[in-house]
Amino acid sequence: MSAKGEIRIEKVNKAFDATLAVKDVDLVIEAGSYCCMLGPSGCGKTTFLRMIAGHETPTSGRILIGGADVTNIPTGSRGTALMFQNYALFPHLSVQENVAFSLKVAGLGTAERRERAMAMLQRVQLAHLADRVPAQLSGGQQQRVALARALVTNPQVLLLDEPLSALDEFLRLRMRSELKRLQKDLGITFVHVTHTQPEAIALADQVVIMDQGIVEQSGGPRDVYDNPHSPYVARFMGGQNLIFGTVEGSSKSGAAVVDGAGNRFTLSSSDLLKGQKVAFAIRRDGAKLADKPGNAENAIRGEISNIEYQGTFVKVALKTAQKDEFIVYLADGEYFARPRAVGDTICAVWPSTGNHFLAGENNSSGDPSGH
């Protein structure tokens, strides 16, 4: 018997007409965890969420919640509650009636409905607005009503479709920490769809990165940020530089890689073959600037194309022979001890332990228009 609130996805496909929106996905979301589904628009993450909610039926495959097969169980009776992206509050009902809606359709009496709805409104600090209608509320208040309406059903799983995208920056950060707190308090599973990487890694226990209907990588936030599986994940999560090259020689201790411009790098992976095309990543804050490569093998030469002061650090972008710009984050003190100018030709250098080999082949840019 699986834990209450565990979501198990088995070989799920979803086709719309001829196009596959979700392809052969296998995934386990642990009970009581905060899971963020991350990906560019059109990657299938919302379809995925709607299938868990029961608003779409998989073309093939099974969905289990808390161990029970819910693939063909109608929405509303599978222990999930969905918070819609535009909130979808009923415009003709008061805040209190909105929250009590699920209790009303379940046949509960007026007094009990009112009591439970008010208790839930208390929880989201909106009890004083119970008699207003949605149009009289601000965006942030509407969202709390939507949250209360979803939670009043005591779901095992709360599904959130881009819950923060309609809010301004200030509210977004506040709601973000509130969602996290709420999830900890309730102990139920949250599945949160977003296209914003900082949101995902700040909130999630488990980050699921999707692209073109498949799960590209799933893991803890540090895992996906620090150990991206493919160039796509590295680009989408950000904070990484990508280098593509060819293996020149390989031994037990690692492999020597050379890029098109003759720069040399050392990878610790031992199972690479001579002549193999490889990609690897270096964290932006893991490299330094130097005038010459020195004797270290891990260096890349380029021309400074942009310098941005970011407060705690300075972002220096190098135009190299690689397709992607090479970006170095330097602590501000370190940068201003030796400032540079746009147009300078210099080197970025880093220890070979900073190289992270990318096993996955997905090389898309993460931009839906750029495929």
Place this chain on the structure above:
Amino acid sequence: MQPSSRKKPISFYTLAAFFGLFILFLYGPMLSIFILSFQGTHGNMTFPLRAVSTHWFGDLFTSTRYGDLGGAFRRSMAMALAALAVTAVVCFFAGLAFRKRFWGAGPIFYLSIVSLVIPGLLLSFGIGQMFQLAGLRLHWMISGLGAHLSWTLPFGLLIMFAVLNRFDGSWEEAARDAGATPSQVLRFVTLPILFPGLIAVALFGFTLSYDEFPRSQLTLGTRNTLPLEVANMTSSVTTPALYAIGTITTVISLAVIALAFAAIAAVQRRRGKSARPPSHS
């Protein structure tokens, strides 16, 4: 905003003149008839107004020379209310159905819209012929109502489309998500949210039927509705009583419209400023 001191272009005056003419043609005739219906006892059908009286309104109800005016009015009302009910119910469900691109949706839509284009008189002829061919007797509440519905239903459907344009399907999804059955979704969410728009659809059903002339001409059988009765009277009656009928029917129409608007306004006020979902993009 443009500063008001700027000289207005010639197009402003041209369009203003056009608008003035439009207003004149719209309200001028109505106003003349309204005024002349209060003609004095010895006045006739044209200006000048000899005196002001309500004589012709009284004449309408007491004199026998106007035929079955009361009966015609009652039939018109009954038919308009029937058209209202059928139009509202059918257009509501047809509008909901057309949200899905079901098989044959396109042809069915165009087939029903064609009756807006076919001349009403022609349709009226056709219905008369059809009933004769089938050996059925024409009756105002059967062939007559059918003829009117051929006009009010496609009209109502188009209005329903406009109403549904502002309807967010995620409201129904949210209701289902909360565990509502299909009939609960309809009763608690779809119908109440669409109700103000449905009033507009019903109103069109009523007014379009109430003053329908061409489609009534050969479909009513032995009894007349008000528009036909009035049309007949124009050739026989030569008193301002004719204008009194015009004034009464206009007042009734305006009262129905005012009632409908008041109902819509009441619903909207209860829902706060707007019934639209919050926009987020």
